[in-house]
Amino acid sequence: MxxxxxxxxxxxxxxxxxxxxxxxxxxxxxxxxxxxxxxxxxxxxxxxxxxxxxxxxxxxxxxxxxxxxxxxxxxxxxxxxxxxxxxxxxxQQKDGKVVVQSEVERACQEDFVLNTRRDPQGRFIVKIPFSESPTLLGDSYTQAYRRLVALEKRLSRSTNCAQLYKAFIDEYISLGHMDRIHDFPTPHYFMPHFCVFNENSTTTKLRVVFDASAKSTSDKSLNDLQMVGPPIQGDLFAILLRFRENAYIACADIEKMYRQVLIDVSQRDLQLILWRSNPAAPLEIYRLNTVTYGTASAPFLSVRCLRQLAMECNDVDVKRIITHDFYVDDMITGSDDKDELLKLCEKTANVLSTGCFPLRKWVFNFKNDSLPSSHTLKDLSLGEPGIGLTYPPQSKTLGLSWISQSDQLNYQSKVRLPSTKITKRVILSTISQIFDPLGLLSPTIMTVKILLQRLWLLKTDWDTQLPEEVADEFKRFLSNLDVLSCLRIPRHTFTKHHIRAELHIFTDASQKAYGACAYIRTLTQNGSVSEGQY
Structure with missing residues (x-):
């Protein structure tokens, strides 16, 4: 250069x-x-x-x-x-830092500004930002039909999944999020669909995902033609660090965030699906009316609508919460004043409601009457599954959670010993499913990373079965993960009403690894000192 x-x-x-x-x-x-x-x-x-x-x-x-x-x-x-x-x-600014945007990302932002409007209820109506014309799409009906038949065969093997799938589609229809149609113009696009089952969800156990990456006969998919947009959601690491600063915490999420945003009528024929309640029923065509989970621009469009509400808000504190304390649909905010926090939550909920974004599943670390908590355990792997992480979404081997009643962090272990042969790919896949954004488990996780490092040096193939001693070492690591569920780490790292805060960082290194550890040391007016790992 x-x-x-x-x-x-x-x-x-x-x-x-x-x-x-x-x-x-x-x-x-x-x-x-x-x-x-x-x-x-x-x-x-x-x-x-x-x-x-x-x-x-x-x-x-x-x-x-x-x-x-x-x-x-x-x-x-x-x-x-x-x-x-x-x-x-x-x-653009993101969490106080300047982020360089490409020309395409700027074009996506401009497309949103030019083409977004609100209906009489305040709901956003957006257009899918295209980098190429939808006329490039070929036939997509044949593949969508073939995959529907394959889906029906899979659902026939599980009555429970079939019932949940039908209930999901029925709800979609009843809420007006999709309509049955009998004819459609050109261009159009049929999206195959499949389900993701999340047994740990407190609301939606089964989610239907629409595959907008399925190629049409022109070798183009709907996602191929879209601009993805810049990553404008809040920084997860920064949100979790701020989560540990305040004495009082409030969490909530936006109900069906994507589906609260309408797609312009002129583009809805690009979101068609095939469906029937059972294989013997007549085939039906439906048109999706809202931002769709599985389309490339969906995360940008939905989060950008939130940012628009923040831009239009005159309350500085509410603007800050919407801009910095949301990770996609999850809100984590806090204050050292309990009453002030409740007022902020109420004002934030009111502002979001003007855009038809209802907040639900409130979690607090204190009792209150105005917004009672509906849960005591908050999963801190924030955002819609598959957004900014993996797609389709994966389950976590180890996940960070917050116990609101005791105000402690802990790790939920979902360890499953692999039933297949142990390979380098299996080990890497397991490591990638460990959710530890704050690095509190680094000393434990480091052992398996060193193991993987050895395999790199040995130039082991991805799918070659590993030697028995290596496989046994990996299995011991997995079996020991269950012990981490007993860990309880205080969430709050600052002393209330402190007059001074210090950040102390310690580092060390060896031939195999290096690491750093940060501590917050706070001093109060009466001279008491408190330290907490950050």
């Missing part, structure tokens, strides 16, 4: 001096970056590993540019700003 183009050619002495200063800083930081990323001719081990794992590396230049800009002084920053537009990059 060259510096040419970032600054104009300078002519006078002052401009030459400014350019030379810029170049010195620029190339010094590029040298550091190349130690990490390597160069095009000699990529580093890190970059080669990313390519082997399928990570996109074509935009590393943009990343390096951003690393440079974040380290430069104000005068050089102004020079960068002057020429940033020439590189096709936009910016």
């Amino acid at each position: 060259k510096l040419d183009g970032l600054l104009p050619d300078s002519e006078d002495d002052e401009q030459l001096e400014e350019r030379e200063c810029f170049e010195n800083k620029y190339y010094a930081i590029i040298a550091q970056a190349e130690c990490i990323l390597g160069t095009e001719s000699v990529p580093s081990t890190n970059l080669r590993s990313l390519k082997l794992l399928g990570e996109p590396t074509e935009h590393w230049d943009t990343l390096i540019i951003y690393m440079v800009v974040s380290k430069l002084d104000d005068s050089t920053e102004r020079a960068w700003e002057k020429h940033r537009s020439e590189l096709g990059l936009g910016e």
